Amino acid sequence: MTRIGILALGMAALLLGGSVVFAGPARKAQASPIYGVTLPKGYRDWKLISVAQENGRNDDIRAILGNAIAVKAFRDGKRPFPDGAVIVRLAWRYQASPRNDAVFPAPQSFVAGAPTNVQVSVKDAKRYAATGGWGYGQFEGGRPNPDPAVVQSCFACHQKLERLEKGKDFVFTDYAE
Template identity: 60%
Template sequence: MMRKLFVLALISTSLSASVPLTTVAEEIASPGTDDRASPVFGVTLPPGYRDWQFISVAHEAGNNNDIRGILGNDIAMKALKEGTLPFPDGSIIVRLAYEYVPSERNNAIFGREQSFVAGAPTNVQIEVKDSKRYASTGGWGYGQFENGKANPSLKIVNSCFACHAKLPAAADFVFTTFSK
């Protein structure tokens, strides 16, 4: 019995070694793979995204009133630094959003309210470039996540491209530019 199990394991390992590896962008943009995937686009949180390079920061006033850190994978960063648009397939941009709050500690030192910092996290938004898979949305697939879980709202995910589509085509539907 043990010999049969060993042979089966060896065959399984050999077969899996011959299967082509997928790219990270393909792995995080596979609709219906699990409940961690965003509806519509199937985008998931990319492994190691918190270690990606810094693109820029943004403060969104109004209803959101948040502060955002924007990060990019190596493909997106290369395109941004070289000014290559449209972004190549495999580009991934991550936006980390936090409550925009005054820093009591810093303001006590300054003697007035002038320092603002990231408070509690609100969400993470991901956009993945795959010009074939997401042709109807300018080549980008979207996802929003709270506490590490995909927001299941079709309304929220479908509204992503509606805003991005308002940008000039020359921006490749991306709000953020590289801060040097």
């Protein structure tokens, strides 16, 4: 591809609200297996969509963030999500806060502890047609989990949700007002 073609492709992606991902060797090392999803630049500054707590095996607290395309779709109740929507889920072990509890009349405060992982869902109906239009990645310590079974399990769970509740576009989270 010529330089002009690459530049035009990159500009088109940016105008559509996406991020440009060139699959050079360094970038591939940062991408999840199967889907090639990477950690989006600046995702920690994205808007909060919701929070969640998972008990049982996961035993964590989570913040769900979205890029501008995802946030608009959540706020507008738009399903399916448009291409370019990116949802990021950050998770931490939750732990008691003795410092905070010292102020309250009884132990009651829990805070984020050690981070567990970051999961990324990218909407691209053509690229990820076989998985409902979504590509997935899981990252620990800023690096992609290299086990293909980990990201394959993402779609399996999201697919169960869609079977249970049609029209959610494979997304667990609802926008928290």
